[in-house]
Amino acid sequence: MSLGILLAIVATLGWGAGDVFVRRAMFAVSPELVVVVVVGMVAAVLGIVAVSTEGVAAFGSVELAALGTIAVMGALAWVTGNLFYFHGLRRAGVTLAAPILGAAPLFAIALAVVFAGERPNLLTVVGAFVVVIGVAVILTDRNRVLR
Amino acid sequence: MAGNPDTRRITIGLVFTVLAMLSFVTVGLLANHLVDRGNPPVVVASYEALFGLALTLGIRARGLRSGRSPVGSGLGWMLGAGVLFALASGSFYTALARLDYSVAAPITGAVPLVSYVFVLLLLRGYERLTLRVVFGATLVVAGVGLIGVAN
Numbered sequence: 001m002s003l004g005i006l007l008a009i010v011a012t013l014g015w016g017a018g019d020v021f022v023r024r025a026m027f028a029v030s031p032e033l034v035v036v037v038v039v040g041m042v043a044a045v046l047g048i049v050a051v052s053t054e055g056v057a058a059f060g061s062v063e064l065a066a067l068g069t070i071a072v073m074g075a076l077a078w079v080t081g082n083l084f085y086f087h088g089l090r091r092a093g094v095t096l097a098a099p100i101l102g103a104a105p106l107f108a109i110a111l112a113v114v115f116a117g118e119r120p121n122l123l124t125v126v127g128a129f130v131v132v133i134g135v136a137v138i139l140t141d142r143n144r145v146l147r
Numbered sequence: 148m149a150g151n152p153d154t155r156r157i158t159i160g161l162v163f164t165v166l167a168m169l170s171f172v173t174v175g176l177l178a179n180h181l182v183d184r185g186n187p188p189v190v191v192a193s194y195e196a197l198f199g200l201a202l203t204l205g206i207r208a209r210g211l212r213s214g215r216s217p218v219g220s221g222l223g224w225m226l227g228a229g230v231l232f233a234l235a236s237g238s239f240y241t242a243l244a245r246l247d248y249s250v251a252a253p254i255t256g257a258v259p260l261v262s263y264v265f266v267l268l269l270l271r272g273y274e275r276l277t278l279r280v281v282f283g284a285t286l287v288v289a290g291v292g293l294i295g296v297a298n
Contacts, residue, residue, distance in 0.1 A: 004204075004245030008254040010286025014235030016261025020269050021228035027273075028221030032207045033187050039203055041229020046237050050189040054170035058190045066186055067194065074198025076170040079206065082199075085167035093274045094242070094266050097281040098259040099284040100164045102227070105252045105291045108172045127293030134286025138160070141279040 016098075022086055023094050031086035039078050099138050106131045178240055179248040188240035196236070253295025259284040 025034050050058065061072070088097045106128050112118040120128070174195075182188045242251045263281065266274055 002245065002288065004242045004256065007242035008246065008251045011235040011239035011242065012255045012257050013261055014231045014233075014238065015255065016258045017265050018228045018231035018235060019258070019262045020265035021224045021231060023273075024269055025221045025224035025228060029225070032203075034221075034225055034228070036200070036203050036207060037225040037294050038229045038232060039196055039199045039270050041226055042233040042236065043193065043200050045230055045233035046189060046193040046196055049233075049237060050187070050193040054187045054190055059194070062186055062190060064193065066181055066184070066191075069177055069181060070191060070194045071198045073174045074195045076177075077174045077195055078199030078203050081167050081170035081174060083203065085172070088160040088162075088164035088167060092157045092164060093160075094262050094270065095155065095274050095276055095280050097160060097164045098262040099287045100161060101168050102256045102259040102284070102287050102291065104168045104172050104175075105249075105256055105294050107169060108176065108248070108252055109294055110298040111172065111176070123297035124294050127290045127295075127297060129253075130290030130293060131287050132290075134283045134288075134290055137283030137286060138280050141277055141283070 019089065019094055019098055023089050026086065026090045031083060031090055034086055035078060038082070040134045096138060100135060103131050103135055175239075175248055175252055179243045182240055182244040188244045189237050192233075192236045192240045196233075251294060253291045256291030256295070258286050260288055270291075 014088065020040065022034055023123075085097070085101065088100075091101075109120060109124060113120060178188075178191060178195075181191050239251065239255065263276055263284065266276060
C-alpha cells in the first residue's frame with residue numbers, strides 16, 4: 001500500500017471519528033462555539049506539526065496568490081463548510097448527514113463534467129447511480145435521530 | 148410532511164449538509180491544485196485553519212460573547228474533535244501531494260462507515276442505526292469506490 005493511500009485512510013478515520021465527537025460536543029454547546037474551538041485546535045496542532053516538519057521558513061515560502069487561494073479555502077472549509085455541516089449534524093444526526101457528505105466525490109465528478117468538459121465513462125455513471133440510490137435509501141428512513 | 152417539526156428540522160439539516168459538501172469539494176480541488184504546485188501540504192492546511200479561525204471569530208464574535216461557555220463534557224469533545232480534524236486534514240493534504248484528487252477523495256467516501264462505528268460506541272441512546280441506513284451508506288461508499296476505480 002502506498003503512503004498516499006495510507007494517509008487518505010488516516011484522514012478518513014480522523015474525519016469519521018471527529019464527526020461523532022462534534023455531535024457529542026453539540027449536546028452542550030452551540031455549533032458556532034464548536035467550530036471556533038475546533039478550528040483553533042486544528043490551527044494549533046497543524047501549526048506545531050508544520051513548524052516541526054517544515055520549519056518556520058516554510059510559512060514564508062507560500063506565494064501571495066496562493067495565500068489568497070488558501071484564504072478562500074479557509075472560508076469555504078470553516079464557514080460554509082464545517083459551520084454548515086455542524087448545523088447539519090445537530091439537526092439531522094451523524095447517521096443521516098455523514099453519508100450525504102460521503103457522496104461528495106459524486107459532485108466532484110459533476111463539477112468536472114460541467115466546468116472541465118470531462119466525459120464520464122460507464123463505470124463512473126454506474127458508480128454515480130449507486131450513490132444516488134444509496135442516498136435515496138437513507139433519506140427515506142429518517143426515524144433514527146433520538147436527540 | 149412540512150408540518151412535522153422533526154421532519155422539517157432534519158430537512159434543514161440535510162440542506163446545510165449539502166451546502167457544506169459543495170464547499171468541501173471545492174476546497175479539495177483547490178488544495179490539490181496548491182500542493183501539486185509544490186506548496187508544503189501541512190503548511191497549506193495550517194494556513195487554511197488560521198484563515199478559518201480568523202473568519203469564524205470575526206463573523207461569530209458577538210454571538211459567542213452572548214453564548215454559553217464551553218463547560219462540562221463539551222470542551223473535551225471539542226478538543227478531541229480538533230485533534231482528529233487536524234490529523235485528518237494534515238494527512239489528506241499530504242496524500243494529495245502523492246495521489247490525484249480523483250484517487251484520494253473516493254477513499255474518504257468511507258467516512259460514514261467509520262462514523263457509524265463511533266456512533267455505536269459514543270452515541271448509543273442518542274442515535275440508532277437501522278439496517279436500512281447502514282445498507283444505504285454502504286451503497287454510497289460502494290458507488291464512490293466505483294467512481295474512484297473508474298477515474
